[in-house]
Amino acid sequence: MTTVTATPTDDRVATRSATATIMGRPEVGALIGAVAVAVLFLLVAPAFRSVGNIGTILYGSSTIGIMAVAVALLMIGGEFDLSAGVAVTTSGLAAAHLAWFFSLNVWVGIVFALVLSLGVGAFNGWLLHVTGLPSFLVTLGTFFVLQGVNLALTRVVAGGVSSNSLNDLDGFDSAKAVFASSFQLGSVEIKVPIIFWAALTVIGAIVLLRTHYGSWIFSAGGDSAAARAVGVPVTGTKIALFMGVGFCAWILGMHNLFNYNNVQSGAGVGNEFIYIISAVIGGCLLTGGYGSVVGATVGSLIFGMTQLGIFYAGWDPDWFKTFLGVMLIAATLVNLYVKRKADAR
Amino acid sequence: MNAARTSAARAATTHAGESSTYDGPVLELENIGKSYGNVHALRGVNITVRQGEVTCVLGDNGAGKSTLIKIVAGLHEYSEGTMKLRGIVRQFGSPRVAQAFGIATVYQDLALAPLMSVWRNFFLxxxxxxxxxxxxxTMKRICAEELTKMGIVIPDLDRAVGSLSGGQRQVVAIARAIYFGARVIILDEPTAALGVKQSGVVLKYIAKARDAGLGVIFITHNPHHAYLVGNHFVVLKLGHVALDAHRDELTLEQLTAEMAGGQELAELSHELRSVHPEKVVLPHDAPGGIEAPELDPNELAGMEDV
Incomplete structure (x- = not known):
């Protein structure tokens, strides 16, 4: 019998190249998509090339992106929120109705809306925890409940399908300045939600990648039993994520309210899917445990560019939804392909 | 020293009502029982775990081993008896609480999030x-150091845990538990899914954890592995303690026999005698009842080249 004098070193796993590491990031697919969409519309839509329209495109993206950031974090945490679209409307209506009905300072309504939005998020998370049902089902329930409440209460309070104007109430001007003002940056008009969007993206990305809460979120979505077993407060993490969606719904709801001066009670239905699609294009897995906040933001940018690009190109805007569907499937395939390539290297 | 070590050390020193000079057994289970509705998974179990010793808990599938660890790890609450940690009766409400009291657990199903990187999992x-x-x-450095101590080298700690081999994953989970386990470490069948060499590595680390003064609870159904490192042996059978003995009072043969259920093994060997284990039969070439699928010439094309 021969003796082995030296154990061979394990050379089966080589270090990955820098390209592979970059390609392995979840947001790569979204970036490729964003460049492709930008090039397409730069070619076909002359108005798309004007610098002044950057502000408009960013604004359109921000109204999706503010929510997509929170929804992406929630999806990484392994859950869905189908009530995210109508929750925005609920928040706006809550502030408008309360302030108008009692003729209060609008800031009272704004604070009430914040508490309500966080409450709806916490309720979703709590219901998920106590029932053990899939979040898809629980939030589908909240979606219908909120939709009904929006329509019914608006009929009761304002006697119609939209909230009453708030512009003669105290605090309206300051609230408008906070939630719906704009400023010039060169020839580009920057509306305030763009700032919120950017700030939320930065905060979301830092929380996810640079704080321990990020690890908790990844693990809660990746394997909640394992996470709980090593001591991650999974229930609390998920409730916090739902409340994060509520918070973002409040920001966007307040913007909508003070930008248009009223809120349509039927608005917001269907937007939850746009948020989810943005997150998925940005690299979030439907099964949780993987994804990127920056990716979701790029996903929103793709939608913002498409919405306006179709308009600038003079196409029928009815095609937007079709484009959405194609984009979703294409992006998911690209993500899968890129991930497989990166893993194989 | 780094922050995590000091916080672990803090957990290890004193908690409310604990004396710092306690030198009895770190963990005592007295008459512990657990029922799920009308199913009594555990009844009247007494186990004493001392620091600096390896306590092996053996048992066949369904003997109640998993229930037992879940109670100690804080995933389940016991319904009868008392559990004393350093002499004080405790009922852990959650794994986080158990961890704070210095009880770390490595689960059979590994308890790692597959899509998360190695270092994130290590410090989760x-x-x-x-x-x-x-x-x-700092986390990457410590993670690399601890894994190197365990005898595995993972060049890219950003790699997802899901891409590691089963053995590597087990080692990550054990290294993590040893690194953070202040007093008691529970290992749930750590060698069950491993090859011979990696089992050896794990057993070596069980001994190292003991040398570091930890109380080790080693759950296994392999008496050979248990006997290589164990100081104290508890055999569970159908939720009861069937044997509770110190190493001095027991030989490997006795332990194996007890584990295999003595009488049951005798019956089994009697049954198996009729299959003639020494027999070798001729290869089977008689046509069976099912025909192999016929391939058409297109599908066969190219086969000749190979």
Whole structure:
């Protein structure tokens, strides 16, 4: 019998190249998509090339992106929120109705809306925890409940399908300045939600990648039993994520309210899917445990560019939804392909 | 020393009502029972775990081993008896509480999030922070050091745990538990899914954990592995303690016999005698009842080249 004098070193796993590491990031697919969409519309839509329209495109993206950031974090945490679209409307209506009905300072309504939005998020998370049902089902329930409440209460309070104007109430001007003002940056008009969007993206990305809460979120979505077993407060993490969606719904709801001066009670239905699609294009897995906040933001940018690009190109805007569907499937395939390539290297 | 170590050390020193000079057994289970509705998974179990010793808990499938660890690890609450940690009766409400009292657990199903990187998994729920942010370089360095001590080298700690082999994953989970386990470490069948060499590595680390003064609870159904490192042996059978003996009072043969259920093994060997284990039969070439599928010439094309 021969003796082995030296154990061979394990050379089966080589270090990955820098390209592979970059390609392995979840947001790569979204970036490729964003460049492709930008090039397409730069070619076909002359108005798309004007610098002044950057502000408009960013604004359109921000109204999706503010929510997509929170929804992406929630999806990484392994859950869905189908009530995210109508929750925005609920928040706006809550502030408008309360302030108008009692003729209060609008800031009272704004604070009430914040508490309500966080409450709806916490309720979703709590219901998920106590029932053990899939979040898809629980939030589908909240979606219908909120939709009904929006329509019914608006009929009761304002006697119609939209909230009453708030512009003669105290605090309206300051609230408008906070939630719906704009400023010039060169020839580009920057509306305030763009700032919120950017700030939320930065905060979301830092929380996810640079704080321990990020690890908790990844693990809660990746394997909640394992996470709980090593001591991650999974229930609390998920409730916090739902409340994060509520918070973002409040920001966007307040913007909508003070930008248009009223809120349509039927608005917001269907937007939850746009948020989810943005997150998925940005690299979030439907099964949780993987994804990127920056990716979701790029996903929103793709939608913002498409919405306006179709308009600038003079196409029928009815095609937007079709484009959405194609984009979703294409992006998911690209993500899968890129991930497989990166893993194989 | 780094932040995580000191926090673990803090957990290890004193808690409310504990004396710092306690030198009895670190963990005592007295008459512990657990029922799920009308199913009594555990009844009247007494186990004493001392620091610096390996206590092996053996048992066949369904003997109640998993229920037992879940109680100690804080995933389940016991319904009868008392559990004393350093002489004080405790009922852990959650794994986090158990961890804070210095009980670390490595589960059979590994308890790692597959899509998360190795270092994130290693420090999950015990992250080292610099202010509000993660101290990633320190965590990666410590993770690499601890894994190297365990005898595995993972060149890219950003790699997802899901891409590691089963043995590597087990070692990551054990290294993590040893690193953070202040007093008691529970290992749930750590060698069950491993090859011979990696089992050896794991057993070596069980001994190292003991030398470091930890109380080790080693759950296994392999008496050979248990006997290589164990100081004390508890055999569970159908939720009861069937044997509770110190190493001096027991030989490997007795342990194996007890584990295999003595009488039951005799019956089994009697049954198996009729299959003639020494027999070798001729290869089977008689046509069976099912025809192999006929391939058409297109599908066969190219086969000849190979």
């Amino acid at each position: 729920a015990n992250e080292i922070r610099k202010g509000p942010f993660l101290d990633i370089p």
